[in-house]
Amino acid sequence: MNPIRDAWQSIFRRDPLSTDKGKSEFVFLNVWLHIHPAKVKKENLKVKHTFYLGFITFFLFLILVTTGVALMFYYRPHPPQAYQDMKDLQFVVYLGSFLRNMHRWSAHGMVICVFLHMCRVFYTGSYKRPRQFNWVIGVILFLLTLGLSFTGYLLPWDQLAFWAITVGTNIGSYAPVVGAGIRELLLGGHTVGESALLRFYVLHVAVLPALVTLLTMVHFWRVRKDGGLSRPVWKLKDPKSAQLVAIGAPDTNAALPAVPASQDKTYGLMEVVTGKPIFETVSAEEEEDTVFSYPYAFFREGVALLATVTTVMAVSIFWQAPLEELANPAKTPNPAKAPWYFLGLQELVSHSALLGGVIVPALAVMALLAIPYVDLNPSRRPADRKWAIRAFTLFVVVNVVLIIVGTLFRGPGWAFVAPWVHIAGAE
């Protein structure tokens, strides 16, 4: 009866980590970690399959939340104090410019990584049955990320912020019927002013992060329920032996694959509820390569977290986030550009407001959302999906090209200029 040891064990209740039971309990007795399975297949840990992009996006989000909360101690969402607070962060607050840089560069990073993550999920066919709806949630998370970046863009209240949001909200107002109304709701008025800043601030620090958190929880939960992280099953010698069963299929008995019992192992069984079991079968060859999450999976996640954090820190030490002059509603910079991830949109809008600004983007988003329900090819092997891959690649390339054109090839009056002219003669 050792009171100290009892006290310790009242907090840390698992068996020692040297035992298998301890390693398992480390996962499923821990509120922060228990979304992980106690054991993972080595295939789930392959860097070259997922590139850990989902993790990296999530870690960037965590960096954004921590640095964001820190910045909230010094930032007032009211013009013109907002701009003065940005200057104070840069000149007076200890580590102020470092934290602000970390926040800005993580934001850009998160937009890029969430897009890359979407591409990866597509190219590995990981949206196919039964993961269709998780793809939909992912697209929504992507749009929420863009929303977070857009609302945050206004907060420095400099010329860049003011006019980017003026252009951005004007693009949105072209939506038929609801466009003008949404713009008025967002701005709390007819132009970008005090009300807009406050609303964007509330959206940016409270509403959108809450939505992202809630949907991320669902997103992670579904990954787990759908059989864990994506792995290249088509590379197994007998891929048919590793198949997924649809959740909630009306006749679940018929859905079970016919696999010899001796080679069959149920893995990741959560619970049997109302006769709708959730199974994933593991082939015999994969079973040999199952390892405990502690320490292997967590170790790799830790490396991903560390790589993300150190990259953001390094960039933040050497590159300053921009801050232009105080927002001046009377003086429009020429050209006035939306944030870079909307420049493709602005390029489209410059050709046609309704078609380019509303119809094409709406169709693109709807197409993205529909992918898992339209692509009924059950195979995830790249060789079997050539046209799907080509179509998606085209979509990615068009987006990237539009953004490049909007960034480098458009000068004053949105006229076409050579990139070197544009960069040299800015302002």
Place this chain on the structure above:
Amino acid sequence: MERRLPQFFFALSLVALFLMLGAVWQAGTPTWKTYQQEFHRLESVGEPNAAAKSDVLNAALVIRQDLLPGLQRVDRCTTCHLGVEDPTMKNAPQPFAFHPNLAPHVPAKFGCTVCHGGQGLATDKQNAHGRVSFWQEPLLPKEYIRASCGRCHKEGEVPGVPELTDGRRLFETQGCRGCHKLNGVGGTVGPDLTEEGAVHRAPAWLERHFLDPNTVSRNSPMPNFHFTKEQARALTVYMLSLTNEQMGTYYSSVRLIPSAGYGRQLFMEKNCIACHNIGGVGAKSGSDLLGVAKEHSAGWLDEQLVNPQLIYPGSTMPEYDLETNARKALIAFMASATADDAQSILSQRTRPLTPEDAAIEAGKQSFARFGCVGCHGLQLQGGVPNPNSQGGEVPSLLHASDDFTKEEVIKIIQNGKVPPVDNPAKPAAPLYMPSWKTVLTDEDIHRIADYLWSLQKKKDAW
């Protein structure tokens, strides 16, 4: 890489630690700390007492700021410029040098940037001096710093800055208002100049513009007024003072500096010599003002100016409705006025005008004040180029009576006139006669016409 993942993790951890140390080092070694340490070293030189010397050398390094809510600024210049109020630092190198002639504009009440320009919020040299992109108010060159006096002292004279008064006078007499609005009054051919000092803060640009507008503004319709360098400098200084900024009541209360010189000007303007005398020189119906500041307190004199009936019921002295600083200026003048001053004032008095002369004089004043001279010239000679108008230039008004009746001229002033175009294929002429009926009263317009006609008669008389 997979094989060596544990080593990679270790290496990354070290990198993270070093980056954190780097960020902390970067945040902990700003340049202002070096400057402060250097200043403390300077301060401690020649300090015999070892304990005091050590106190100074080890004094805390802190950012110093002057909070100026009335000027809507925060100035941190004194973080590095530590010797501005320390006379012993007269010969110290910058940024530690003493600032002579500071009072009453001490940093605690005025900061530094409202006079010198620069970015008060910054704490490193380049950003603080404002010589960076996206900061519109860089440090003013030395010879133009006094233009900032005009940002607060908007009326009367500023001792030591004749350029402000000269510039203001040139603006009003050369007809600038004919094309440029200032504080709501003026023409619309050129840009509104109410905030010119905030928009254009490069003195070199402004000065070149006054010497020859076309060198900085291509194809500008502004004519070359052939200003001298001194005149261009005065106008530049005046422009730099036009910042139209919001200021707290403490700062706007000193629009007028209550100097004796300005008091003398007021004494003449209000024609006090019509009733009073100084040392016997002047009129006798009012009292002798010589030495009046020694007999009565400033408060008494002030009250007399505000309400003459209070102290002397039945007095015929009118109530002049002067503002506080104007009264102070008058009192300052009376404190030093002598009979010689009264003599010189008497000799400069204008003769009384007949009603007709007064109307013509009023018309002449309006003609200059509202900018007509800008296009039609101080001698009504016209001649300002107006490309593609018939005649190619602004017409002279000396022979207006040959082509128009007085009523027609009055109508033109009221409604304006666009000059007929020479070649319809080419762009319209840039200059035109604006409509003045919303700006001038009918009476003013009639007086201007009277003034014009007075000059016509003189011309015909030869």
Place this chain on the structure above:
Amino acid sequence: MNINRRRLLNWGTGGLVALTSAVGLSLGAVLRYLTPSVFYEPPQSFKIGAPADFSFGPPTFMAEEKIFVFRDREKGFAVVNAVCTHLGCTVGYFQNDERFHCPCHGSVFAADGAVLHGPAPRPLEWFEVTLARDGQLRVDKDHTVPASYRLMV
């Protein structure tokens, strides 16, 4: 894929040590970050004017700065805080009894700041007053001095 447990744990532990130091450093840095470097308040150290501006006898009250400035012919200048040590009201000086009276709860202080009467727990604070290089008096509210402190000018 090669997963060697021993190698992982050895290097992993080393990495964790480095990381723990980095995290510890970060926590310290965050605390320093949250500590303000500048204050959006009237300054604690300020000039009050030239010595000649202050009269002898009863102290001069400076309302905005909330201080009384004593000037003694023999001993020199002293500056006392006009904020009552009980709950922060501004005390007044009464010439007839040469004492400070607080209007809020009736505390009474002697001319040297000592508590004579009332709920105030501590005597009034005396602030350091020095002569700045331009000849003006500087008061520093960050430095308190004993009641006997005087600045001879």
